[in-house]
Amino acid sequence: MSDEDYEQAVNSFYEELYRFAYSLAGNADDACELTQEAFAKLLTKGSQVRDRSKIKSWLFTTLYRIYLGWKRRDIRHPHLEITSVEDELPLVTPAMVDKLENEAVSQSLLELEERHRVPLMLHYFENHSYAEISELLDTPVGTIMSRLSRGKALMRKSLASKFIGTEHKIISINPASQRKEV
């Protein structure tokens, strides 16, 4: 891969790729590392991508595989799960969301389980069609729609909870304090 091609790929995709990595890893450090690993692979194996229009999907798929490799080794990414959701929480409105800090909204998304968080992040950042999301996550479109719907419901309950000033009880299945970073 020529320097020009590489630079163009960085310029075109690094922000989207970082946000996807963030949705997987849930923190900036790991997201940076995943993004760097994906681009490092592009440098070493980019010649395998004969069709330059496929570089974007190649980068996303490669990053996702790197992440799955990390997960298989079960060495990072605390798994957080909302364990109690108040039924009496108010319905979330745009005005309520407007009053929340950006970080509080982001946190509500990051609290979700990965199977809900990742499709939701891809949904909100709008970089892929649903056919592309389905291919990237190797999951049928119907399943992605169901997860989006469930993810939205959970996220809205978390937002409502933040708005009225209560917090969900969150337990860490793989506590961050015991997290092994690799």
Place this chain on the structure above:
Amino acid sequence: MNNQEAKLILQAYRPGGRDTFDPLFAEALEQARRDPELQKWFAEEQALDSQIQSKLRPAVAVPRDLKANLLALRKMIRPVPWWFQPMKLAAAAAIVLLIGLAAFLLLPQKPTQLVLFREKMVRYSMQEHGHVTFESPDITKIQQWLQTRGVDANFELPAGLQGKPAQGCRVVDWNGHQATMICFVLEDGKHMDLFVMDRAGLPGFPEGGAPQIVKTDGLRMATWAKGGKVYLLTGDNEKLLQQILRQA
């Protein structure tokens, strides 16, 4: 399609217009046009999604130094050599088989793993964002921190680094092996990182030899093995690196 099914589909429809021509949504959109109640629900859903989206995008800001780091990778990573490419590898393997399997097996391990190891560790060394996970100047505290995470902290600092205050440490991955990076900022702000990994991570690397020194884009890297561990020291000041290695 009933309204419940239409809602499930329409929940995925994004307000920015990305899905306008996606046939996936055509029937549900048409139903929303015909049914005022569904249309009202859809409008509210879109408004809420837009609001969440407007909060979410700035919250996931891309680190400022990421692009520069990615562009700098070009200077550290070379393309995979032809003998790593599957098609050419197959052709080469056939030739090698003709020469003789025995001769092939007797060839020493390619230095490629070491080169790749150096390249990957250098990336960690150059990474400014999240450079260390645990900050402490005290090596003993760093070792305790590593032990509580089940990471082997039984390593020996080069004599030239012993007693020097550290900045902190981080545990990184090399092909499934844990490598510890200890960051030092020495006199006049000179930055050095020491990586330590079990020698099982680089099985062909000879133990006990003199440090192997290479230079890449102004960065110096010294690699040696001792006591079942592989050490890699990186720094941009050759004089200081040599000084530390002389004492090693």
